[in-house]
Amino acid sequence: MKWTEGIDKLGLGLYFLLCIFAIANIYSVDQKLGEKQLIFFCISLFVGLIIFVGRSKFFENMSGIIYIGGVLLLIGLFPFGKEILGQKNWYKFGSFTMQPVEFAKIGTALMLSNYVSGPEFNLNNRKSLLTTLAIIGIPAAVVLAIPDVGSMLVFIAFFIALYREGLSGMLFAVGFLFAGVFLISLAIPPIYVVIAILVIVGGWIALNYYKMSWNVISISSIVGSVLVLCGLAFGSPYILEKLPKHQRERVEVLFKGEKAFRDTSGYNLLYSKTAIGSGGLLGKGYREGSVTQGKFVPEQETDYIFCTVGEEWGFVGSTVLILCYMIYIGRIYYLAEQQKSSFNRVFGYCFASILLMHFTINLGMVMGLFPTVGIPLPYFSYGGSSLLAFSIMTFIFFKLNYSDKNSLV
Numbered sequence: 001m002k003w004t005e006g007i008d009k010l011g012l013g014l015y016f017l018l019c020i021f022a023i024a025n026i027y028s029v030d031q032k033l034g035e036k037q038l039i040f041f042c043i044s045l046f047v048g049l050i051i052f053v054g055r056s057k058f059f060e061n062m063s064g065i066i067y068i069g070g071v072l073l074l075i076g077l078f079p080f081g082k083e084i085l086g087q088k089n090w091y092k093f094g095s096f097t098m099q100p101v102e103f104a105k106i107g108t109a110l111m112l113s114n115y116v117s118g119p120e121f122n123l124n125n126r127k128s129l130l131t132t133l134a135i136i137g138i139p140a141a142v143v144l145a146i147p148d149v150g151s152m153l154v155f156i157a158f159f160i161a162l163y164r165e166g167l168s169g170m171l172f173a174v175g176f177l178f179a180g181v182f183l184i185s186l187a188i189p190p191i192y193v194v195i196a197i198l199v200i201v202g203g204w205i206a207l208n209y210y211k212m213s214w215n216v217i218s219i220s221s222i223v224g225s226v227l228v229l230c231g232l233a234f235g236s237p238y239i240l241e242k243l244p245k246h247q248r249e250r251v252e253v254l255f256k257g258e259k260a261f262r263d264t265s266g267y268n269l270l271y272s273k274t275a276i277g278s279g280g281l282l283g284k285g286y287r288e289g290s291v292t293q294g295k296f297v298p299e300q301e302t303d304y305i306f307c308t309v310g311e312e313w314g315f316v317g318s319t320v321l322i323l324c325y326m327i328y329i330g331r332i333y334y335l336a337e338q339q340k341s342s343f344n345r346v347f348g349y350c351f352a353s354i355l356l357m358h359f360t361i362n363l364g365m366v367m368g369l370f371p372t373v374g375i376p377l378p379y380f381s382y383g384g385s386s387l388l389a390f391s392i393m394t395f396i397f398f399k400l401n402y403s404d405k406n407s408l409v
Contacts (some may be wrong), residue, residue, distance in 0.1 A: 001131070003265040005405070005406065006401070006402040006403075006405030006406045007398070008335060008398055008401055008402075009259065010037060010331055011328065011331050011332065011335065011398060014324055014327065014331070015328070015379070015391075015394055017324060018324060018328070018378075018379040018380060019041050019293070019379050019387070019391075020041075021321070021380075022037070022305070022345070022379055022380040022381075023037050023038050023041060024286070024381070025057050025308050025309060025312070026116075026301050026305065026382045027139045028117075028286060028287045028289075028292060028308060028362075029292060029295075029300050029301045029305070030295075030301055031306055033382050036382075036384075036393035037382055037384075038389070040383075040384040040387045041387065042103065043384070043388065044387055044388050044391035044392075045391075047388065047391065047395070048391055048394070048395035049390070050397055051392065051395040051396055052395055052402070053397070056399050056400055059347075059396055059400075060110075060113075060114055060343050062094055062101055062110075063107070063110035063111045063113065063114040063125050064111060064292035066106065066107040066110055066111070066116070067107035067108060067110060067111035067135070068107075069107060070100065070103055070104035070105075070106065070107030070108065070139065071104065071107070071138060071139050071142065071207075072241065072256075073091075073100035073103065073104065074100055074101060074104050074139060074142040074143060075142060076091075076268075077089060077090075077099075077100065077146060079092070081146075081273055081362045085384050087148055089101060089143075089148045089151070091148050092388055093400065097385070098384075098385050099179075099383070099385040100143060100144075100149060100385075101139075101143055101151045101387070102385045102386055102389035102390075103389050103392075104139045104143070105152070105154065105155075105354055105389065105393075106389060106392055106393055106396075108135065108136060108139055108156065108158065108346055109158070109350035109351060109393070110136065110347065111135050111356070112132065112135050112136065112158055112161065112162075112346065112350060113195070113343050113344075113346040113347040113350060114343060115131060115135060115159075116132065116133065116161075116165055116346045117341070117342035117343040117345075117346055118163070121165075123166045123167055124166075124167065130311050132162060132181045133240065134221045136155055136159075139155070140152050140155040142156070148374070149247070149373055150373030150375045151362070151373045151374075151375070153217075153357065153361065153373065153375075154271075154354060154358060154361075154375070156352055156357060156358045157350065157353035157354045157356065157357040159172070160349065160353040160356075161346055161349035161350045161353055162236070164345075164346075165346065172385070177222060177229070178229075178232060179357060181193060181197070181229055181232050181233055182236045182239075183236075183238070183254075184233075185232070185233040185234075185237065186236055186240055186251065186255060187255050188236065188253070188387075190234045190236065193233040194230045194233050194234070197229050197230060197233065198225065198226070198230075201222070202398060205222070224384070232332040237283075240252075246264070246265055247253070247371075249261050249264055249265035249266070250265045250371040251371050251408050252265075253265055253266050253269060253368070253371065254368070254369075254370075254371060255374075258270040258273070258368060263307070265372065267298070268297055268298055268299065268304060268372060269368050269372065271291060271296045271297045271307075271365070272297055272306075272307040272366045272367075273307075273367070273368060274291055274296075275289065275291035275292060275296075275297060275307040275308070275310060276306075276307050276309040276310030276311065276318070276366070276367070277288070277310075278291060278311055279310045279314040279315065279317075279318075280309040280314050280315065280316040281310065281314050281315050281316060282313075282315075282316055282317075283310075283311065283312045283313040283314030283316075284311060284312055284314075285312060286312055286313075287312070288307050288312065289308065289311035289312045291311055292307075292308045292311050292312060292368040301381070301382040302376060302382050302383060303362065303365065303366075303372070303374055303375065303376060303377075303381060304366050305377055305380050305382070306318070306321075306362065306363060306366045306377060306380075307366055309321055312334075322363070325355075325359050328355075329352050329355050329356050329359065332348055332351060332352035332355070332397065333348070333349065333352045335348060335397075335401050336348025336349050336351075336352060336397075338404075339400070339401070339404050340404055341404055343400075344397075344400040344401065344404050347396070347397060348397055348400070348401075349395050351393045351394075351396075354371060354393070355390075357377055358376065358377065358378045359377065361373065362375050362376065362381075363377075378390050379391075
């Protein structure tokens with residue numbers, strides 16, 4: 001049929017597959033929650049249908065209002081938010097709750113796409129760079145103040161979209177360098193890290209001595225960078241010590257193992273690994289997992305839902321799920337690159353990168369490769385806010401892709 005031309009059947013098919021498989025796994029953990037997630041899914045489809053029959057330019061034209069609305073919802077958490085586990089990141093309406101940060105990501109993606117696709121945008125221009133940083137930084141700063149460190153980390157995804165638009169990769173290198181120095185300084189005495197920094201910088205200077213123009217700016221940059229890195233190395237243990245006890249233990253689990261904190265921050269991870277490992281090659285079978293059915297893992301229907309897949313569907317089922325996510329995210333990146341409209345392209349990159357960050361952090365978290373930070377697995381973790389927000393982004397992008405494919409320009 002002609003009206004179906006431009007609909008990406010592979011992408012939407014994977015969306016439906018992930019959502020339906022998720023509902024089945026949530027149902028396995030808790031029947032009532034599985035039924036509620038099915039209702040959330042139906043609501044998401046209804047909202048998606050409205051998006052698909054609407055005008056594609058609506059989101060570009062209204063991006064500023066949507067962005068401001070998202071930021072105001074975040075700010076409103078301070079006086080009106082419901083505190084859960086030490087974080088005021090929920091609104092509560094009777095028996096229903098809403099997490100506004102999920103919707104703030106949509107507003108940020110739309111606003112960034114609108115600004116970056118504008119005629120005056122140029123990342124080499126200081127004004128453009130500062131404006132893009134402000135668009136990302138304002139909601140990220142509010143989220144950090146809540147505090148919700150996990151959601152704040154997801155805002156890094158927007159820099160991937162900016163990299164596609166010309167942002168220097170040096171920014172990522174610097175970020176990884178600082179993160180590496182911080183973590184290594186927690187694992188070994190900081191003095192050894194400082195010695196390594198001085199040796200590496202000294203070797204680099206020796207190799208590039210005759211290629212560099214030695215002036216005040218270059219010398220100041222090198223000295224300043226070395227001092228900052230050395231300061232970070234010595235300050236890392238102090239920073240860790242000042243974190244709240246539960247956050248400090250979540251970082252220490254990476255170095256000391258979950259068994260050292262089996263009664264506190266390592267409990268979830270210990271039983272998560274137990275569940276995943278007990279699934280073996282083919283799994284124990286649907287609703288047959290002893291760890292899953294015994295409800296040993298807290299938040300098993302939300303942040304730790306992947307351990308249910310590992311126990312009940314085994315290595316094969318887990319691998320298939322991971323491959324589905326990789327194909328789905330790769331498909332969105334591919335479609336984004338094919339867009340004629342720069343707004344569509346940037347939004348596609350933002351959307352795919354948000355999915356990538358959630359997917360990577362969540363799987364790293366349940367397998368002990370990343371601290372527990374409370375990041376849901378897209379489409380899979382229980383929660384109406386998360387599913388609805390990801391579904392809205394899904395249908396916005398596929399609507400933009402549909403309009404792009406049917407455009408004569």
